[in-house]
Amino acid sequence: MSRPLHGGNLQWAADIAGCSPNSILDFSASINPLGPPKSAIAAIQSHLETLTTYPDPSYQSLCQVLSDIYQLPIDWFLPGNGSAELLTWACRDLAQYEWTGVLTPAFADYQRALSAFQAQIHPLPLNLSQLQDLSPSELIEKTLHSTSQSVESAQSGLLLNHPHNPTGGLLNLNQVEQLLEQFSLVVVDEAFIDFVPSNAQFSLISRVQDFPNLIILRSLTKFYSLPGLRLGYAIGHPERLQHWQRCRDPWSVNSLAVVAGIEVLRDYAFQAQTLSWLPSARSELQQGLVDLGVYPLQSAANFLLVATHYSVPALQTLLLTRHRILIRDCLSFPELGAQYFRIAVRTQAENERLLAALADCLPRLSA
Ligand SMILES: Cc1ncc(COP(=O)(O)O)c(C=O)c1O
Known part of the structure; x- marks a missing residue:
């Protein structure tokens, strides 16, 4: 099996570790370890009978919940089969313009979705050597500033990620407003923003009604630990979303995803539990990594990008064979290569297990 492009490929890891996939402790996919919420499981179990009918293709009940939460009219929302489906539609719209700026390193699926429509990708490279002095x-702010100063953007688009995967950096909302004045279309992927405390203040959702050229993509995958269910939603101008709805598969979101989504979006206890676990778990993990002599970046999300002088593919193999722990190598991010790895923040006990495993493996690499 070839090296995976995304985190979470447990079969690939299990083949290396020589064990079954469910014996692997997975730090490579950035999924909330506290989930899925019990409310999601209960909703799925009590709605199994809905499998015998088609879902409502307009997804009114789910959109109504979103509308109540975000205080926006119902037609500003479109649920999708994961945010990945909606990313594909957004990239089809981006492809109409001369080029699309993407901060690099970037989530690998952007390349897939933009290339599917022959969109011209214009990389906006983050100068990683500056991470010693800048968060x-x-x-990100500095890179976008020089982009806005230096490029002809009236017929161009931007695909931004907030917080940014893999660095964990946030966008400056005032700066994005300026970019919205300048660029024809700005897509902001907020797949990880639920992990940011008081995220309503940080999200671009508060700006969406002012800018018909803004599309926001959200995911229930990471925060609610539901990668297999496939549920996300887009927020954008109703005309654009209606156009996507007319073009796409009429039932791309299944009935069980709808009922689970309705419950978890209102599961305030689970949301509060996650937001109280993450900051201390992340800072303890970060400190543990610093103590081991590697360099985690400041992250607003539930993952840490870690710079190291060691060879990460060799470290990854040792962690798998000796401890059955999978970390995310960054070889699929060409700008990062073999000197970086990314890890999810997991429970305190699991994070300690990772730190102990790293303490065992790192000296074997330098020896
Ligand atoms: C930045 C980013 N956006 C979107 C996605 C896709 O999420 P979904 O499962 O909702 O399709 C991922 C998944 O890894 C991601 O990292």
Whole structure:
């Protein structure tokens, strides 16, 4: 099996570790370890009978919940089969313009979705050597500033990620507003924003009604630990979303995803539990990594990008064979290569297990 492009490929890891996939402790996919919420499981179990009928193709009940939460009219929402489906539609719209700016390193699926429609990708490289002096958020701001100063953008688009995967940096909302004045279309992927405390203040959702050229993509995958269910939603101008709805498969979101989504979006206890676990778990993990002599970046999300002088593919293999722990190598991010790895923040006990495994493996690499 070839090296995976995305995190979470447990079969690939199990083949290396010589064990079954469910014996692997997975730090490579950035999924909330506290989930899925019990409310999701209960909703799925009590709605199994809905499998015998088609879902409502307009997904009114789910959109109504979103509308109540975000205080926007119902037609500003479109649920999708994961945010990945909606990313594909957004990239089809981006492909109408001369080029699309993408901060690099970038989530690998952007390349897939933009290339599917022959969109011209214009990389906006983050100068990673500056991360010694700047936080990822500051570096993103600086990079976007020089983009806005230096390029002809009236017929161009931007595909941004907030917080940014893999660095964990946040966008500056005032700067994005300026970019919205300048660029024809701006797509902001907020797949990880639920992990940011008081995220309503940080999300671009508060700006969406002012800018018909803004599309926001959200995912229930990471925060609610539901990668297999496939549920996300787009927020954008109703005309654009209606156009996507007319073009796409009429039932791309299944009935069980709808009922689970309705419950978890209102599961305030689970949301509060996650937001109280993450900051301390992340900072303890970060400190543990620093103590081991590697360099985690400041992250607003539930993952850490870690710079190291060691060879990450060799470290990854040792962690798998000796401890059955999978970390995300960054070989699929060409700008990062073999000197970086990314890890999810997991429970305190699991994070300690990772730190102990790293303490065992790192000296074997330098020896
Ligand atoms: C930045 C980013 N956006 C979107 C996605 C896709 O999420 P979904 O499962 O909702 O399709 C991922 C998944 O890894 C991601 O990292």
